[in-house]
Amino acid sequence: MAKDTFAVPELTPYIEVPKIQPGAMAHSAPFKAKEEFQTPLGYPGERVEDWQKKAIAKMGELLGKYRSLRVYLDACVKCGACTDKCHYFLGTGDPKNMPVGRQDLMRKVYRRYFTLAGKLFPKLVGAVDLTEEVLNDWYSYYHQCSQCRRCSVFCPYGIDTAEISMAAREIMDSIGVGQKYCNEIIGKVYKVGNNLGLPGPALRDTLQGIEEDVYESTGVRVRYPIDEVGAEILLVTPSADFFAEPHIDGLIGYGKVFHEAGVSWTLSSYASEAANFGMFIGSYENMRRIALRIREAAIQLKVKRIIFGECGHAWRVAYSFLNTLAGPWDFLDPRYPVPQHICEFTYDLIQQGKLKFDKSENDDKVITFHDSCNVARASRMGDMPGGQFEIPRAIIRATCNHFYDMDEETIRDRTFCCGGGGGLLTDDLMELRVKGAKPRMDALNNVMQEKGVTHMVAICAICKTQFSKVMPYYGMEMDQVLSLHQLVSNAIVLTRRTDDEEMQDDLDDAD
Amino acid sequence: MAFLTNFYAFLFYFAAFVLLAGLTRKIIQYAITPAPLKIPTTPAPTTRWGVVLRMVREVVLFESLFRGNKWTWIFGWTFHFGLFLVTLRHLRYFIEPVPYVIQLIQPFGIYGGIAMVIGLAGLWSRRFLVDRIRYISAYSDHLMLALLLGIGCTGLLMKFFFHVDVVEIKTFFQGLYRYEIQPLPADPLLMLHLLLVAVLMIIFPFSKLLHAPGLFFSPTRNQVDNPREQRHIASWAKKLEH
Numbered sequence: 001m002a003k004d005t006f007a008v009p010e011l012t013p014y015i016e017v018p019k020i021q022p023g024a025m026a027h028s029a030p031f032k033a034k035e036e037f038q039t040p041l042g043y044p045g046e047r048v049e050d051w052q053k054k055a056i057a058k059m060g061e062l063l064g065k066y067r068s069l070r071v072y073l074d075a076c077v078k079c080g081a082c083t084d085k086c087h088y089f090l091g092t093g094d095p096k097n098m099p100v101g102r103q104d105l106m107r108k109v110y111r112r113y114f115t116l117a118g119k120l121f122p123k124l125v126g127a128v129d130l131t132e133e134v135l136n137d138w139y140s141y142y143h144q145c146s147q148c149r150r151c152s153v154f155c156p157y158g159i160d161t162a163e164i165s166m167a168a169r170e171i172m173d174s175i176g177v178g179q180k181y182c183n184e185i186i187g188k189v190y191k192v193g194n195n196l197g198l199p200g201p202a203l204r205d206t207l208q209g210i211e212e213d214v215y216e217s218t219g220v221r222v223r224y225p226i227d228e229v230g231a232e233i234l235l236v237t238p239s240a241d242f243f244a245e246p247h248i249d250g251l252i253g254y255g256k257v258f259h260e261a262g263v264s265w266t267l268s269s270y271a272s273e274a275a276n277f278g279m280f281i282g283s284y285e286n287m288r289r290i291a292l293r294i295r296e297a298a299i300q301l302k303v304k305r306i307i308f309g310e311c312g313h314a315w316r317v318a319y320s321f322l323n324t325l326a327g328p329w330d331f332l333d334p335r336y337p338v339p340q341h342i343c344e345f346t347y348d349l350i351q352q353g354k355l356k357f358d359k360s361e362n363d364d365k366v367i368t369f370h371d372s373c374n375v376a377r378a379s380r381m382g383d384m385p386g387g388q389f390e391i392p393r394a395i396i397r398a399t400c401n402h403f404y405d406m407d408e409e410t411i412r413d414r415t416f417c418c419g420g421g422g423g424l425l426t427d428d429l430m431e432l433r434v435k436g437a438k439p440r441m442d443a444l445n446n447v448m449q450e451k452g453v454t455h456m457v458a459i460c461a462i463c464k465t466q467f468s469k470v471m472p473y474y475g476m477e478m479d480q481v482l483s484l485h486q487l488v489s490n491a492i493v494l495t496r497r498t499d500d501e502e503m504q505d506d507l508d509d510a511d
Numbered sequence: 512m513a514f515l516t517n518f519y520a521f522l523f524y525f526a527a528f529v530l531l532a533g534l535t536r537k538i539i540q541y542a543i544t545p546a547p548l549k550i551p552t553t554p555a556p557t558t559r560w561g562v563v564l565r566m567v568r569e570v571v572l573f574e575s576l577f578r579g580n581k582w583t584w585i586f587g588w589t590f591h592f593g594l595f596l597v598t599l600r601h602l603r604y605f606i607e608p609v610p611y612v613i614q615l616i617q618p619f620g621i622y623g624g625i626a627m628v629i630g631l632a633g634l635w636s637r638r639f640l641v642d643r644i645r646y647i648s649a650y651s652d653h654l655m656l657a658l659l660l661g662i663g664c665t666g667l668l669m670k671f672f673f674h675v676d677v678v679e680i681k682t683f684f685q686g687l688y689r690y691e692i693q694p695l696p697a698d699p700l701l702m703l704h705l706l707l708v709a710v711l712m713i714i715f716p717f718s719k720l721l722h723a724p725g726l727f728f729s730p731t732r733n734q735v736d737n738p739r740e741q742r743h744i745a746s747w748a749k750k751l752e753h
């Protein structure tokens with residue numbers, strides 16, 4: 001932290017809209033992808049000769065493929081309702097981080113090349129040529145959008161800046177101007193199977209370690225299987241769940257829930273990643289290629305159901321896009337939605353009275369819940385609209401005695417992004433991540449002061465990683481963020497089975 | 512006088528053509544451009560009827576804007592509702608015989624005109640007073656408000672201070688239906704009012720006024736939240752599957 005050259009914002013008791021500070025974040029841009037990270041995704045290794053022409057052509061192509069882009073570039077009336085809704089604007093004051101300011105970076109080019117008014121009277125309607133300078137702005141500010149869609153909630157036409165950021169990144173990738181973090185990671189999925197590049201043997205090792213730890217602490221033999229053909233459920237979870245705190249505690253929780261449900265399940269080393277960064281770079285083709293791995297794994301392992309672990313954008317791709325990208329899923333059990341969220345699974349068991357909890361196990365904590373943006377505004381859980389808010393909260397209430405929500409204006413569909421979504425969870429964007437977390441940190445700090453909240457629960461791998469990293473900047477502890485299924489894991493009362501005793505005897509004999 | 516009448520007759524033929532052809536072109540363009548992915552802003556309705564209801568709330572109440580910014584909502588809604596009433600009131604020039612509802616609405620049309628001007632003034636003042644909105648405003652955003660304000664003010668002036676012969680105006684517009692050019696009263700205020708209206712009609716399909724049709728095509732608002740139940744796939748994406 002000592003190396004950081006920026007000032008961490010002061011926390012405030014309510015949302016303060018800053019005065020605009022043009023250029024405040026113009027210096028922020030992530031590392032560019034080198035050739036080795038561009039080519040596996042099908043993009044040029046470096047910026048192409050006639051990049052300007054190619055970019056405009058690509059833009060034309062996307063305008064014909066995405067109604068969202070077409071309509072949103074036309075429809076904005078500059079009413080300003082979105083201007084104070086983006087956490088990156090609230091944290092930095094840079095007007096190009098106002099959603100409409102961000103959109104305008106593309107809109108002014110669109111107007112110049114694709115509208116009559118912009119061709120005839122560019123000055124009048126604020127249309128500009130796609131110059132080097134504009135491209136730099138694109139690279140900088142389209143990588144200051146976490147695609148959280150908070151702006152789209154308040155816009156009278158639902159203009160979703162995420163759609164524009166995605167298109168911009170796709171255009172830039174197509175002319176060889178890609179972002180290292182996202183593109184390198186997608187390459188790892190193609191090569192190894194997950195974002196972290198953990199090979200099968202490492203996964204098996206980790207899972208075996210987890211089995212031993214859980215047995216040691218509970219005396220119950222909970223299994224964490226991988227690549228088991230014929231299991232009923234395929235669990236697809238973000239690879240962070242195999243790797244780091246607090247993610248891994250969530251994975252431990254999923255296993256315990258499956259154990260109590262008495263269902264067979266398996267992970268897959270081939271589809272060992274729920275995340276799909278293809279969405280972040282706006283690439284339908286790459287998103288589809290990643291999603292198809294899950295289909296292949298489901299077929300190979302002959303499973304009947306697919307369940308996703310805790311991850312925000314992964315759940316968006318799973319819930320909203322998986323059927324489109326990798327469906328139809330007619331070979332799976334039609335009694336269950338495809339895919340399901342682990343929270344839906346756990347919640348159903350709770351409803352059926354199949355899980356027993358000792359809530360006092362979580363009595364050392366006072367909990368609040370962070371709605372992850374992609375779950376909140378781009379997907380659903382359960383049968384009812386808004387189930388994505390109620391189901392996780394119901395699970396918290398079933399497993400904890402002390403729970404308080406943060407300020408209403410900062411939760412549910414008005415939730416603030418953690419500041420690290422959308423492919424920005426990289427060290428080269430640390431200033432942006434810290435400043436963008438401010439609105440969430442404000443709200444968290446307030447419930448900490450007012451209600452004595454000690455921990456914030458999240459259901460997203462990116463949120464968990466981001467919070468662990470930025471909370472210390474705001475004087476909090478990195479372990480104040482928890483996985484939801486960590487609470488489940490703590491409180492669940494496991495049923496002992498006969499083979500558990502036998503194993504215990506074996507161990508005793510060995511002593 | 513004949514020259515002016517002829518000019519305005521031609522102008523309104525032209526403006527009506529541009530408005531209709533331009534809007535039709537845009538609507539067709541929006542309609543045929545696929546939305547390849549399900550992207551409703553959730554929580555979203557899970558049925559078609561739910562979506563219709565959501566859309567009605569957006570069009571009639573500006574629901575999202577209400578959540579977003581109360582001042583803009585108050586001024587924006589006042590302006591649009593005023594504009595709506597004014598438009599209804601003006602139908603008396605274009606329909607013969609004048610339907611009963613349109614007769615009933617006449618006095619409200621006048622309040623509508625006043626509301627419209629107040630709303631526009633409020634919206635315009637925000638473009639100067641709020642630094643964020645000042646930053647995002649292009650000349651065209653100011654001119655658009657000036658244009659509408661110009662239409663509203665000239666209209667109200669004719670209503671309250673400088674009366675014109677409305678029967679003759681009606682005869683003029685009715686004549687246009689039959690390609691007959693009837694004399695238009697040579698009133699400078701009326702000339703200005705009609706000129707601004709024609710300009711508005713002409714720029715409509717080329718400007719941000721496309722927000723009106725655009726709203727109905729916005730995928731975040733018009734999609735049903737049912738991606739797990741129904742496979743949604745665009746034709747260009749389908750081609751990738753082979």
Ligand code: HEM
Binds near residue numbers: 078576587588656
């Ligand atoms: C389906 C019909 C329409 C809907 C739902 C609609 C909705 C809206 C909304 C929600 C706004 C943003 C708030 C505001 O700034 O007022 C807006 C702005 C605007 N609308 Fe409409 N509108 C419609 C039709 C029209 C028409 C027919 C016109 C003009 C002939 C118009 C002119 C404008 C203008 C000029 C603005 C920008 C105001 C500003 O600069 O702040 N609208 N509209």
Ligand code: SF4
Binds near residue numbers: 097098
């Ligand atoms: S999608 Fe989120 S990050 Fe992007 S502009 Fe909108 S509010 Fe900001």
Ligand code: SF4
Binds near residue numbers: 077078100154156158
């Ligand atoms: S809320 Fe929507 S219409 Fe208003 S300025 Fe923002 S993007 Fe444009």
